[in-house]
Each structure stands twice: as C-alpha cells, then as structure tokens.
Amino acid sequence: MRSPGHASTCNWIDMATLHDSSLGDADASGTTLSAADTLAVTAGDIVIVGGSCEGANGVTFSFDTGASTPTFTEGNVLRDCTTGSGAGDLHGTTHYWIADTTGNLTVRMLLSAARTFRHLRAYSFTPTASYTFELDAVAAAEGDSLSPSAGSASASTIGATIVYFPFYASHTFTAGSGWTEPAEFSGSVAAHSEYKLHSAGSQTGDATIGSGSNQVWMAQMAIFKEVATTPQNVLSWIRA
Numbered sequence: 001m002r003s004p005g006h007a008s009t010c011n012w013i014d015m016a017t018l019h020d021s022s023l024g025d026a027d028a029s030g031t032t033l034s035a036a037d038t039l040a041v042t043a044g045d046i047v048i049v050g051g052s053c054e055g056a057n058g059v060t061f062s063f064d065t066g067a068s069t070p071t072f073t074e075g076n077v078l079r080d081c082t083t084g085s086g087a088g089d090l091h092g093t094t095h096y097w098i099a100d101t102t103g104n105l106t107v108r109m110l111l112s113a114a115r116t117f118r119h120l121r122a123y124s125f126t127p128t129a130s131y132t133f134e135l136d137a138v139a140a141a142e143g144d145s146l147s148p149s150a151g152s153a154s155a156s157t158i159g160a161t162i163v164y165f166p167f168y169a170s171h172t173f174t175a176g177s178g179w180t181e182p183a184e185f186s187g188s189v190a191a192h193s194e195y196k197l198h199s200a201g202s203q204t205g206d207a208t209i210g211s212g213s214n215q216v217w218m219a220q221m222a223i224f225k226e227v228a229t230t231p232q233n234v235l236s237w238i239r240a
Helices: 232-239
Strands: 017-026 028-036 040-043 047-056 062-063 090-098 103-105 108-126 131-144 149-155 158-172 173-175 188-196 201-209 216-228
Touching: 017 062, 017 131, 040 108, 047 062, 047 158, 047 188, 047 216, 062 090, 090 131, 090 158, 090 216, 108 158, 108 188, 131 149, 131 158, 149 158, 149 216, 158 201, 188 201, 201 216
Parallel strands: none
Antiparallel strands: 017 040, 017 108, 028 108, 040 103, 047 090, 047 108, 062 108, 131 216, 149 201, 158 188, 158 216, 173 201
16 A cells, blocks of 8 residues: 655655554453464564453553563553443553664553453554654544443554553454454454554544443554654655
C-alpha cells in the first residue's frame, strides 16, 4: 500500500506493515501472564500490547519481554470498568514500546496483585524506512451491547492503530469495517483486538460481537503516527 501522507516534500512512500502478533490467556488467578507464542520483532518496530483482567480495583499493569526489561508506556485512557456487572471488576489497558532489539520475544503482562481471567494481545509493526512511531491520539469507551466501540479520534498522518476490547464474558467477534483481527485472536474468548494501517483522518474503533448473556465491554483505541527520523529535506533529496 502506498500513500503520499507523510509530507508534501516527499515522493510516494510505503506505509508501515504488520510484522507479527501473539496472545496469552489464563483464567486462573496469578500475577504474571506470558504470551503463548513468541512475537517476531525487528529493532525499530513498535510493539503494542493490550491487557486485561478481572478482580478488585487498584491493580496496576506493566509489561516486559522476559529476559529483557524494556520500558513500555501506557497508551490508553480507560482502565477500570464502571458498567453493569463489570463495574469494579473488569480492567484493561494498552501499552507500547519502540523495540531496540531484534528477535522472537515472549511478551509478559505483570500485575501488581493476583487477578483472574487474564488476557493479552500483542502486535509488532514495522515502520517505513527512516521513520519511527509516536503516539498520536487515543479514545476509549465502555458499554453493554453487541456493538462495542472506542469512539472516534483523528489521525494526523499515516500510521498504525489498534483497538483492544476486554469483555466480561466470552464472545465471538467481527472486526469493524476497514479493521482486521489477526486469525490467532479469533474464537469465543473474553478479549479481542483489531488493527488498521491508515491515512490521516478520523478513525472509529468499532466492532460487533455475537449474542450472549453478558455483553459488558471496554474498548481502548491507540493511534500511532509515523514520524521521520531523518530531516524531510534530506529524505526528499534521497527519494528525488
């Protein structure tokens, strides 16, 4: 996919690409949840992780990659559910890290206290050459319906966006129009996620779920923009 969206001084350039995805799930109580499969990462990729759990309010989330201890930054604006049966019991977050290493990494979610029904969904995205990622915008919401949505936020330029959906029960999931859920995230589970590689403009993080007895959801969208690591006049000369 090609776009002129970085800057008017540049010629047409490639957009970012999805590199890999991984996930982890555990119903039992615990503090550390490791992804069931490794995440392929190249130095310079952005690693974005959504995580959730159930239990009392007050838990804090952090993330690492096992042997290494990178600094992940929180990206979402909603953590504790206040809706229906999930109020005070369902919690979720998104974090991200610009990778400084290359390899197949095991993402871990670390909780400050033991909690049940723990889930994580992780992505790695590779930026365009000579670009990196920065957080651009966030949106979040919660509700009790078959149509979860984080709402809308504006992307200032091209980049990658993910939406993480913690649910208070297991549901099948259909990604919103223009969004993709990685195949390994599918099924009837209590956490789903979708992503989009986008141009500038409004992004709406929506989806639908299958019917069920409990439809409480949270939705957390994080928009990341591509930013040049080389001055634009130099890029223009290189690409001329």
